[in-house]
Amino acid sequence: MEPLITHTGQAVALRRDDIDTDQIVPAEYCKRVVKSGYADALFARWRQEPDFVLNRPAHAGATVLLAGRNFGIGSSREHAVWALKDGGFVAVVASGFGDIFRRNAMNNGLIPVDQPVEVVQELMAEAERDPSFTLTVDLQQLRLVVGGRSWPFEAEQRARELLLQGLDTIELTMRRGELIEAYERRRPSWLPTVPVGSGSEHATGGAR
Template sequence: MQPLITHTGRAVALRRDDIDTDQIVPAEYCKRVVKSGYEDALFARWREDPAFFLNRPEHSGATVLLAGRNFGIGSSREHAVWALKDGGFVAVVATGFGDIFRRNAMNNGLVPVDQPLEVVQELMREAERDPSFTVTVDLEELQLRAGDRAFGFEVDQRARELLLQGLDTIELTLRRGTLIDAYERRRPSWLPTIPRGSAAGFAAAEGAR
C-alpha cells in the first residue's frame, strides 16, 4: 500500500443524510469473496437514475466525496469501503460517520473527515457551482483545506500512522515475523498450535484467500 500523507482532488456533493452501507453497496454484491472489483456496486441502485452524480461526465474522476449527516451507518460490511475505493474515492467529508464504517475506512486507506454541517454545506455549494473545485486532505497535519481555508479534523492515531507509512495490518504483522516465530518456538507443547510454517507464510496465505 502506498503511503497516504496528503491528497488533493476534485470534490463532488452527495446531498443525502443517513446513508447506510446497504445504500453504498447493496447486499447482493457482498456475495463476492474478493476485496476489489466493486466499482459497479457503488451506489448501484441510485445509479439507475441517469441524473445521479456518478453518471454525470463532469464528475468523472472525483476523489473526494462530500456527504451529509451520519454517513456509513447500518451494517458492518467492509464492502462499502472497498466500493468507495474502487470508485476512485480517497476521502469522504461528512458530518458524522458510523463507528464501524469509520474504522473500516481507515483500515483500508479511505479517510473519513468529520466536519460541522455548515462547513460541509459550504463545500458542497462550491462543488456544485464548479465541478473542478478541489480540496486537500492532509493526514499529516490533520487539516482539510479548500483555497485559503483550513479546517482541522481527527482520526484514529494508530490507523493514521499506518496510512502515513503505507502499511496495512498484514504488512505490520509481517514486519514482526521473526519475533512471532521466536515466540511460537518457546510455547509449551501442550498449548493449542497453528499450522506449521512461519508468520510470513501464514499472513501470505490469509492475503491470498
C-alpha cells in the same frame, strides 16, 4: 499498502443524510469473494437514476465525496469501502460516520473526514457551483484545505501513522506475540472453545 500522506482532488456533493452501507453497496454484490472490482456496485441502485449526481460526466473524476450527516451507518460490510475506493474515492467528508465504517475506511486507506454540518454545506455549495472544485485532505497535518481556508479534522493516531507509513497493522500486532501469549496464560480455564468436531455428535450427516 502505499503510504498516503496528502491527497488533492475534485469533490462531488451527495446531498443525503444517513447514507447506510446498503445504499453504498447493495447486499447482492456482497456475494462476491473478492476484494476489488466493486466500481459497478457503488451506489448501484441510485445510479439507475440518470440524474444521480455521480452519473454526471462533470463529476467523473471526483475523488473526494461530500456527504451529509451520519455517513456509512448500518451493515459492517467492508465492500462499501472497497467500492468507494474502486469508484476512485480517496476521502469522504461528512458530518459523522458509522463507527464500523470509519474503522473499515482507515483500514483501507479511505480517509473519513468528519466536519461540522456548516463546513460540509459550504463545501457542497462550492462543488455544485463548480464541478472542478478541488480540495486537499492532508493526513500529515490533519487539515482539510481549500485555497486559503482550512479546517482541522481528527483521525485515530495509530491508524493515521499506519497510513502515512504504509504499514501493515496485523504485522504490528504480531510483534506483540509474547504479550499475547502472556495474556492467554491468564485467561480463565472455563472459557469456551470450539475445536473441529465439537458439534459432530449432533451432525445429521445430511449436509451437502
